[in-house]
Amino acid sequence: MNTSLVNDTSRSSVVDGHGGRPLSVSGALVRRTLLRVRRMPAAFVPSIVMPVFQLIAFSGAFGAAVRLAGVKNAMDWYVPLNAVQGASFGAMGVSFGLINDMQTGFFDRLLMAPTKRWALIVGPMAGSIARAALPVALVIVIGFLGGMNVPGGPLAIFYVAVAATGIALVASAFALGLTYRMRNMGAATLTQFAIFFTIFLSTSQVPLSNMAGWLHAVARVNPMTNVLRLARQGLLGDITWNDTWGGLLAIAVMLFVSCWFALSGLKSLEK
């Protein structure tokens, strides 16, 4: 065909002058994440299987311990934990995906797009929520099948979802920040390491009142303790503002810090 498909500097362009709209770009990156999951399901299976396996294993192995602490059903304690943990697994996928894009050069294509830098961060973060939806839902369903109590009603499930979503966002932003800086597979490993430590050095396994020594001191100041309190409150009793605000604040602060970490990491790539 003979039509001219290019412009010189004096001609108008198909680009409207604003470049890629950030939310559209983020949306397109989420769609790409889901498309990749659909076309390479094997890479997604572990992030579904692991939280379910851990829920069954933890509730079976440590159920007696949490029941001693006054929890009626081990599922009440472990469903929120494994929902949050399952959501955090998405961060590994974010890190691996980014490394792959860096190695293939696809990430350069994104970097050269005339759009706001935050759109390139929000896209994978939102993608991690989409990835987390299935494992978190599965954990909750298995919780119900295992006799999970929900004295807080539907709001209890809502707060489990809020906590899981918050941690998915925080973990993926942290993973992005680390991967932008390290630019190799080590970033994914370190992300997993950091998430594991943060979760296990909180009230993940036993209530704060049953902890002693340094573990108690660390768990008390660990923001993850507040997030788990937020997620568990409606399964262990009534929902109170007292058990809510600390978790929301912890998520907000961690999100702010991790997003700053990601954005500064992204900018460091161009330096």
Next chain:
Amino acid sequence: MTSAPIIAHGLVRHFGSGDNTVRAVDGVDLQVNQGEIFGFLGPNGAGKSTTVRVLTTLLKPSAGSATVAGFDVATQADQVRRSIGVALQDAAIDPLMTGRELLDLQSVLYGIPKTRARERGEELLERVGLTAAADRRVGTYSGGMRRRLDLALSLVHEPSVLFLDEPTTGLDPMSRLTLWEEVRRLNREGTTVLLTTQYLEEADQLADRIAIIDHGKIVREGVPRDLKSAVGAPTLLIDVDSTHAESARSVLARFGDLRPTSEGTLGVGLAQGAEAVASVIRSLDEAGVHVRHLELNEPSLDDVFAEATGYRLEGAETKSDAPAAGARRGPR
């Protein structure tokens, strides 16, 4: 203000610090004019790709300045990105996506409205001959198809300046020719092209002007023909009957220095250039010398490269090391 689409002044880009500092780009001055195909020639590790990465806003310059499409690459990166199309060294495409999906994504990245993006995608797929393969995953494409898709992606937003970083590396001769033709067509339509290559023939065939870069510095710049002329006169080789060899030699000597050749062939460096060939033939005819075979050998870009750097590029691309390794340096 000059209207040249690409201008660089004293461009420097280094990596690392202290004793480990590597100056990948070391004071590059460059001007690419409107509507030109500019070839950036050099071996692996010479600084071609780093220069392109700075000009395309992927890296910030360590020193110096550059404008692309009239915008400063350091302070007006977004405007630069809107004006340029880039196909980097490795076709940067997701093998799990289809060609059409990638074109859609690229349109979103550049803010092209959906309906226009569809039309544009179809135009480009047709242009690069990928309409039939548009809904196949890119992972199933051949190297040539991937390169063509990469080129189509770089054209989605109708850029005024196109950067092609070693666009034909690893391609078979047929795919290479197809891509060359496409680059020429784009250029005819008004796109300014900066093309990096380590292939002498590619630079010779495509570029209006070339710059030779070595160790991060531009060592020669100009029109290929002028650069080659500057290296020396073209050599005219003729085969004549042995009985006419002496007369032929005396005729040829009038047009330049006689040059050593293989047995049975006479050679002369044409001081007046290729334009003198007609006069040589006339003179030989007048002297009664029957010419059996005639061949004009222009100095090659490799001669230019060798003259500028002290080593030859021809065949160097097959070696993995950068020229800094020294192994490729040698007597001309």
